Amino acid sequence: MANEKENARLAKEAYDLFSKGDLNGTVQHFAENAKFISMPTGEAFRGRNEIQGFIGNFKTAFPDMKLDISQQVSCGDQVVTEFVAKGTHKGTFKTPMGDISPTNRKVEVSLCETLNVNSDGKFTEAHLYFDTASLMQQLGVTNLAEAQNMR
């Protein structure tokens, strides 16, 4: 039971580090062989480098991106966090359909992430849920036939 509070604190710390732009700090919270799944595509990232690549793409595209936690629960070895990501599109957003140049548009996306935390306080698995349709719309992309490759 004692770990539940600590796990929640570690998760919060990881999100705060992302907000501050310390991506290395965020991924150090993950176990070396951690698995991170972006649920909209089912794409899986293995290990800190790949995870940093995925989250770094967002921070490059939205350098001021902040994560505001709305709800968080921690039970057993799982932490589930609901948060709102807000940012301004000031950098290149890499997508499989090609790069999206800065639009200066503001985006606001609701996300939910489940984390499994091991006894060392490292995240071993993450599942990130969000809606790519609303993100694309906020960037002015309205053709899903184009956008589907980037999910």
Place this chain on the structure above:
Amino acid sequence: MANERDNLKLTTEIYERFNKNDLDRWKSLLADNATIEVMPTNQTLKGPSDVIQYFRNYRQGFPDITINIQNQVACDDTVITEFVARGTHTGTLPTPMGDIPATGRKMENPVCQIVQWKNGKITDIRDYFDVATLMTQLGITSLKEAQTY
């Protein structure tokens, strides 16, 4: 801890019954002022009739829809369920932008659903999923059409 076990059991039960096209049990467990927050669209529906209609719409559009639980955790008053919804679009799917006639296409969508319980009743549900995945699977490619979905 007892509440967590009860909440988990009831949550599992409502999904099992949903799979059998029975939404009455779910409705009976909704508090009078229960809400569902559809996170992708920022839409909030209030009251048992509107909340349950949201789920009926899926059953109407996908009569064979099933919820396949992948992971579930009960924590205090909250039950979090990660599931995959699978179904065939053989019925009309009502949406805020209008009805989508049957396409015969199959859909498969990961969903994270967070259910808040209080004294044995559901007070709030928050539904996280990717609208783009669903729309693409139905062959809808214009987000201008889909944006109010």
